[in-house]
Amino acid sequence: MTVLAPPAPTLLEDLRRRYFATPLQAAVSLFSLAVIVFLAWKILNWALLSAVFTADGGPEACHAAAGACWSVIAARWRIILFGLYPFEEQWRSALACVAVVAMTVLSCIPACWTGRRIAAIWVAGTALFYILMKGGIFGLAYIGEEQWGGLALTLFIFVTTCLIGFPLSIGLALMRRSQLPWISRTTGIIIDGVRSLPLISILFTFAIVLPFALPQWLQGDKLYRVILGSALFFSAYQAEIVRGGMQGVPKGQEEASMALGLSYWQSISRILLPQAMRNALPATINQFVISFKETSLVVIIGFFEILASGNAAYGTGEWRFAYVEVYVFIALIYFVFVFSLSRYGAFLERRMAVGER
Amino acid sequence: MNGPDPSQAETAAIHIAGLNKHYGAFHALRDIDLTVRRGEKIVVCGPSGSGKSTLIRCINRLEEHSAGRIVVLGTELNDDVGNIEGIRREVGMVFQHFNLFPHMTVLENCVLAPMLVRKVPRSEAEALARKYLEKVRIPEQADKYPAQLSGGQQQRVAIARALCMTPQIMLFDEPTSALDPEMIAEVLDVMATLASEGMTMVCVTHEMGFARRAADRVIFMDKGEIVEQAPPERFFTTAQNERTRQFLSQILNH
Numbered sequence: 222m223t224v225l226a227p228p229a230p231t232l233l234e235d236l237r238r239r240y241f242a243t244p245l246q247a248a249v250s251l252f253s254l255a256v257i258v259f260l261a262w263k264i265l266n267w268a269l270l271s272a273v274f275t276a277d278g279g280p281e282a283c284h285a286a287a288g289a290c291w292s293v294i295a296a297r298w299r300i301i302l303f304g305l306y307p308f309e310e311q312w313r314s315a316l317a318c319v320a321v322v323a324m325t326v327l328s329c330i331p332a333c334w335t336g337r338r339i340a341a342i343w344v345a346g347t348a349l350f351y352i353l354m355k356g357g358i359f360g361l362a363y364i365g366e367e368q369w370g371g372l373a374l375t376l377f378i379f380v381t382t383c384l385i386g387f388p389l390s391i392g393l394a395l396m397r398r399s400q401l402p403w404i405s406r407t408t409g410i411i412i413d414g415v416r417s418l419p420l421i422s423i424l425f426t427f428a429i430v431l432p433f434a435l436p437q438w439l440q441g442d443k444l445y446r447v448i449l450g451s452a453l454f455f456s457a458y459q460a461e462i463v464r465g466g467m468q469g470v471p472k473g474q475e476e477a478s479m480a481l482g483l484s485y486w487q488s489i490s491r492i493l494l495p496q497a498m499r500n501a502l503p504a505t506i507n508q509f510v511i512s513f514k515e516t517s518l519v520v521i522i523g524f525f526e527i528l529a530s531g532n533a534a535y536g537t538g539e540w541r542f543a544y545v546e547v548y549v550f551i552a553l554i555y556f557v558f559v560f561s562l563s564r565y566g567a568f569l570e571r572r573m574a575v576g577e578r
Numbered sequence: 579m580n581g582p583d584p585s586q587a588e589t590a591a592i593h594i595a596g597l598n599k600h601y602g603a604f605h606a607l608r609d610i611d612l613t614v615r616r617g618e619k620i621v622v623c624g625p626s627g628s629g630k631s632t633l634i635r636c637i638n639r640l641e642e643h644s645a646g647r648i649v650v651l652g653t654e655l656n657d658d659v660g661n662i663e664g665i666r667r668e669v670g671m672v673f674q675h676f677n678l679f680p681h682m683t684v685l686e687n688c689v690l691a692p693m694l695v696r697k698v699p700r701s702e703a704e705a706l707a708r709k710y711l712e713k714v715r716i717p718e719q720a721d722k723y724p725a726q727l728s729g730g731q732q733q734r735v736a737i738a739r740a741l742c743m744t745p746q747i748m749l750f751d752e753p754t755s756a757l758d759p760e761m762i763a764e765v766l767d768v769m770a771t772l773a774s775e776g777m778t779m780v781c782v783t784h785e786m787g788f789a790r791r792a793a794d795r796v797i798f799m800d801k802g803e804i805v806e807q808a809p810p811e812r813f814f815t816t817a818q819n820e821r822t823r824q825f826l827s828q829i830l831n832h
Contacts, residue, residue: 480640
């Protein structure tokens with residue numbers, strides 16, 4: 222005798238069962254639906270139907286309209302994206318953004334994960350960014366770091382923070398599990414110390430206080446000190462995430478690799494870290510996302526990253542009323558980057574799940 | 579007699595003299611003397627906590643010994659990392675819980691150490707791996723991941739992985755204890771084949787059938803000491819020590 226599966230419910234039946242089973246449920250469903258439709262209409266009306274899109278009419282056209290004033294973006298997008306970067310040279314900043322994004326995307330592709338390729342991509346990417354932004358050679362006009370700003374600065378701070386902070390975090394995690402107590406304890410104190418401080422105070426220390434302590438030739442530009450501080454902060458948190466991932470790898474894995482004659486570094490790089498990073502992946506993506514958004518804190522040191530540039534874009538008199546539109550625009554930019562990062566994390570998780578039952 | 583004899587240190591596969599091991603206040607191994615000739619097969623048995631696993635884990639320095647002397651294939655085990663890595667290259671080990679690398683396929687598990695440690699080219703390492711997978715009778719699983727295999731298959735892969743380093747000595751640390759009963763035979767068969775081909779083997783196991791079939795000598799340990807050692811036929815029939823007889827009656831009569 223064959224047992225037939227019950228017939229799949231039709232869409233209508235399914236809806237009735239899920240949302241209209243009892244009179245109370247029906248009432249709640251209808252009310253919620255009304256709220257959703259109302260909000261959706263309001264947002265649609267504000268954002269698109271009644272909105273002003275061109276800057277031709279100036280702020281006055283916006284005052285007349287009931288909807289969003291996207292004119293401020295049309296009029297001020299260059300300040301938002303490029304900050305204080307000189308107007309005629311802003312194509313360089315745009316290209317530099319492309320270089321950083323291309324470098325990030327390339328290093329996310331599994332085919333590029335060999336030591337030589339990753340190194341080539343990173344060196345080429347950062348060099349390209351630096352030359353484009355700073356100039357002073359190849360006929361490009363010199364533009365100092367204090368004039369960098371907007372999206373390019375945000376991306377640069379984020380990517381360099383990760384490039385420096387990530388290897389540092391692995392180093393710290395390995396040192397923290399060292400069998401030599403003076404190494405593991407010292408590392409533990411460093412990690413806990415950095416984690417006990419607010420990021421703002423670390424940035425402030427690196428930007429303002431460090432120059433008093435360091436000789437002139439070691440100081441570098443304020444920007445690079447800020448990046449170092451931010452990388453240190455990132456690595457303290459990430460080190461604990463990596464260590465957690467390492468604790469999830471059974472002891473037998475290392476014993477097996479040692480018994481096969483692998484050296485310490487072979488065992489770490491081929492056996493321990495791949496498995497530890499797989500365990501640590503969700504928390505790692507989390508940390509990257511947080512760090513991306515924390516780049517906005519560099520404004521206290523006087524850098525006009527994208528959020529601060531946005532403030533400047535509407536803060537000059539005539540567009541003062543259109544701050545919501547500016548923030549929505551910036552939020553969208555953040556969203557594009559962070560959401561891509563999350564989706565990439567999900568892809569990695571699927572890819573790394575091979576071999577798990 | 580296999581007592582400590584300095585002249586054997588150079589020629590024996592494994593020469594252990596006056597070995598002691600402490601974990602804090604716990605005395606895990608007491609004055610162990612043991613010499614294993616080349617080609618000899620030793621089965622080590624004893625109750626849980628008797629130090630038998632600790633003993634064979636000292637042989638490839640997964641555990642550091644506190645006192646005494648261990649010479650493996652003429653090389654003394656000391657703090658010299660070169661010595662340790664040299665010995666590990668020549669001594670294969672099979673663990674109770676297989677310890678296959680879960681993020682690599684069976685084939686990658688097998689070629690990893692030959693390529694990294696012995697610098698064998700990939701094509702050659704793969705040929706070697708397929709040969710040993712054939713030997714443990716699972717060549718068709720080469721491209722699967724460990725989690726896709728049964729326990730018995732995983733343990734056979736672990737044996738093949740160790741053999742790919744072409745070791746001169748194989749250590750087995752309770753290789754069948756984590757297996758379902760129906761899979762024990764397939765692993766023991768592979769081990770018996772290996773034994774018949776002249777591999778030097780030290781096996782910690784409670785499989786007394788295997789001991790009868792393959793061992794040259796059975797060692798009984800209790801409380802960190804070697805209590806008794808004898809060829810299997812004598813060990814099972816005329817054990818001298820009361821503790822040995824008690825242990826044998828516990829594992830044989832049930």
